[in-house]
Amino acid sequence: MRSVIIRPARPDDIAALVGLDSFAASDNARAAEIARWVDAGQCACATLNGKPAGYAVMHQHFFGHPMLEMVMVGAEYRRRGVGEALIRHAIETAPGPALWTSTNQSNAPMQAMLARLGFQRSGIIEGLDEGDPELVYRVAKSN
Ligand SMILES: CC(C)(COP(=O)(O)OP(=O)(O)OC[C@H]1O[C@@H](n2cnc3c(N)ncnc32)[C@H](O)[C@@H]1OP(=O)(O)O)[C@@H](O)C(=O)NCCC(=O)NCCS
Structure with a gap:
């Protein structure tokens, strides 16, 4: 049976998170960025059957x-x-009444999610990624 667990990412997760990141191979800055997010306590790690399978980053610097x-x-x-x-998990743990996020107009999977x-x-x-605007979203927390 599959079992997803979300926990704070730890320094010893960084190599695995870089390894699963589909942009890290083509973006030299991504590995350092992941390390910074983990160090800052902004990164949650998802494990699937005990193995790191994904991560999420949440901060409070959006206005x-x-x-x-x-x-x-x-x-x-x-x-x-x-x-x-x-x-x-991000929605549940976000402080305040709402959580914000964004994704590229080309990212149909994320928009569906x-x-x-x-x-x-x-x-x-407009203008962050040429020809591929960033769509901003928010969700109100239910509590
Ligand atoms: C977008 C992303 C995070 C989705 O993660 P995931 O673990 O595959 O998504 P889930 O299995 O939790 O999907 C939940 C629901 O989202 C929607 N969804 C997810 N991926 C989808 C896809 N490729 N096409 C259409 N709908 C999709 C579906 O409604 C899905 O439910 P279903 O599987 O029962 O149909 C993943 O594709 C990814 O990491 N992409 C690369 C990075 C990225 O684009 N991140 C987002 C911008 S920061």
């Missing part, structure tokens, strides 16, 4: 509001509920 900056699930672990578990979890569109940012 002072909680922001889900990144969700990454290793390619071999996708469509098994890992990403959803990470985002649900956000719609499923009740996120609503909240604007668009």
Whole structure:
């Protein structure tokens, strides 16, 4: 039976998180970025049957509001509920009444996920990635 557990990422997870990150191979800055997120206590690690399968990064630097900056699930672990578990955990643990996030207009999987979890569109940012605007979303917490 599959079992997803979400816990704070630890320094000894960093190599595994870099290994499962589909951008790390082509982006030299990503490994250092992951290390910074872990050091800052902003990174949650998802394990599937005991192995790191994905991570999520949340901070509070989006106009002072909680922001889900990144969700990454290793390619071999996708469509098994890992990403959803990470985002649900972020919603539960975010301080304040709402959680914000964003994704590229080209990212249909993430948009489908956000719609499923009740996120609503909240604007668009042009110019971060040429020709691929950033769609901003927020979800109100139920408590
Ligand atoms: C987007 C991402 C995080 C989804 O993670 P995941 O673990 O595969 O997603 P889940 O298994 O939890 O999917 C939950 C639901 O989201 C939707 N969804 C997820 N991936 C989808 C896809 N490729 N196409 C359509 N819907 C998708 C579905 O509704 C899915 O439910 P279902 O499997 O019962 O149909 C993953 O594809 C990923 O890491 N992509 C690369 C990084 C990225 O783009 N991150 C987001 C921007 S920061």
